[in-house]
Amino acid sequence: MLTSIMYHHVNSDRCSNNLEIFEAHLQYIAQNYTSVFPGEELTAKSVCLTFDDAYADFYYFIFPLLKKYNLKALLAVPTKYILEDTNYTQDVRLGFEHNDLFHNSAKATFCTFVELREMIDSGLVQIASHSHSHTNLLEDNVDLEEELVTSKHILEKELNIKVDSFVFPFGKYSDDIAKEAHKHYKYLFRIGNALHKDFRGIKGIIYRVDGDNLSKIDSLFSFKNRLKYHFKAFVKRF
Structure with missing residues (x-):
């Protein structure tokens, strides 16, 4: 059984987790589950940890925890x-609120390619495309070639890797967009709070449980929540 989880920040003002709670959450996962990259063999209790947007706090706070607990993550x-x-210093890079990070990207509010290479070399971080400009792909006049293909080519050239995964910005897509994305990526991820048997997902899309704003370290794995995620998967299949 596969549980794919979506996170964004730690210690930010939105879409975030408290660092202390988040570390305990990762420790709980390391003790009870096996972390996997897309396409790897699954166990009875497998998790795919995914982090959206590659904000600088991932490098400063989350990557050290992945190393500490030997956990894999898709960025x-x-x-x-x-x-x-x-x-730019860490204080400058982390000194913006969530809504201002994209507007201040020139101040390295996101991970740099140097940092991405370091994390890839650890064997604990795999890279997915999250489009080129992080736009809602359903909006008018979106250049799908740029968002789906150019982003992939940039990552593969700059990082000397193969990129097989795409994460839809804002979880937005249509059947036609998903079909086009599947021409370039084997694994497609969205927001959605559902569980899966494997990385085939539901109609080719992998739904992710929302891991932001955790109140308890194991709340995502409670019987009540897992029952809810199973039901969501059942409904979405039809």
């Missing part, structure tokens, strides 16, 4: 906002 990267390197 979804919007390529437009990624610098090669930076001289």
